[in-house]
Amino acid sequence: MKSRAVVEKVVGLVLVALAFVVYVATLSDGAFPGQSASLIVSHGGLFPKFSPASPLWGALVSGLHAVSGDRFVDVLNLMSAIFAAVSVGLLYSLVREGLSIFIDDLSFSETRKRLAIILGGAAASLCLSFCIPFWVVANRAHTAAFDVFLLLLTARLLMAYMDYGKLWIALLFSLLFGLGVVEFATFIVVAPLFGAWLIYVMWKRNVLRLYVVLSLVACAVIGLLAYLLAAWAFYESPGYFLRQYDGFFDVVWQMWRAQYFLISRSLPREGWLVILIVTVVPWLAMLSVARRGLIDERDWGLYFLHIIMTALAVAVVLNTKIAPFAILGMGRLLVTPYVLVAMVFGYLVAYWFLLPSGWGRDPEARLTRFFRQVLGWVLILPLV
DSSP states (O other), X not given: OHHHHHHHHHHHHHHHHHHHHHHHHTOOSXXXXXXXXHHHHHHTTSSOOSSOOSHXXXXXXXXXXXXXXXXXXXXXXXXXXXXXXXXXXXXXXXXXXXXXXXXXXXXXXXXXXXXXXXXXXXXXXXXXXXXXXXXXXXSSSOHHXXXXXXXXXXXXXXXXXXXXXXXXXXXXXXXXXXXXXXXXXXXXXXXXXXXXXXXXXXXXXXXXXXXXXXXXXXXXHHHHTHHHHHHHXXXXXXXXXXXXXXXXXXXXHHHHHHHHHHHHTSSOSSXXXXXXXXXXXXXXXXXXXXXXXXXXXXXXXXXXXXXXHHHXXXXXXXXXXXXXXXXHGGGSOOOHHHHHHHHHHHHHHHHHHHGGGGSXXXXXXXXXXXXXXXXXXXXXXXXX
């Protein structure tokens, strides 16, 4: 069992190293035109910042600027590569743990189960690593690499609490989630899902007590205080006067307002429904049917649903006309939908690999043995 755990961790490290090497090999030579160059100019002190957006990333950049000197731009580009590569490892760990929860031990052999978990996690990581939007933000200065890292780290903490039940993990999750809300507007969107997930885990562990809930809320509020710290650091700066803010609390209000508009206008007026259908809907479908799909339930409706999910995932990965990047281009770079697609892709690889294992139960039939041992590899080969 220990050797299998070591193998799973080694695969994760290899995926991280592979992504990092590719990102460094394709690293931007200097400030890449567009949003990346704008971020470098404002955080490098060449032009005033007009808002305290992304305060955690900004604080990290300010620290790097103080120590990197003339290599500031190269260090920022490299920082994105590091956060993106670590995000690849976090996604591998997250999908691997999720699959281990959903796969029924009684339906498959231990070897088959571990293979499916590793293949699913690796497929999800590779899918995210080399999808166009994520690769774009991974090899130049950009906030999205750090944002995705923060989102996946928070989800991984919640998964760790689900596994071990340690209160300090839940408290750390709440603190980090509060900070994430300040940093990345997507945290606001996923807050109901994460909150419901946390409450469900606490209920299952029979630790849903008032003092525990209040402690978690307090940690989240401490994280949310970063709004005030960011506003205070920005208060009476050159950008504050140029934009003519109306006091300290106006800065806080404008931060909230900017996040509201970012959420409400993140999707285009034309094509928003297509983006939701090819990214969010398959992800929600995965959460709904993962338990049934991975316990060897024989249902033609379930087969058909997974065929549709596979077609949509492949269409996004191959950047067809219905993919978010094909619709939006570089002008509005959405990365989070590709994180969802990568999760779905990893799940589908595990699903199709395990599916033939339940076809026929006669161990003496040669054809049955062939299907159960070989056909799973044949089904996932095109996806890989």
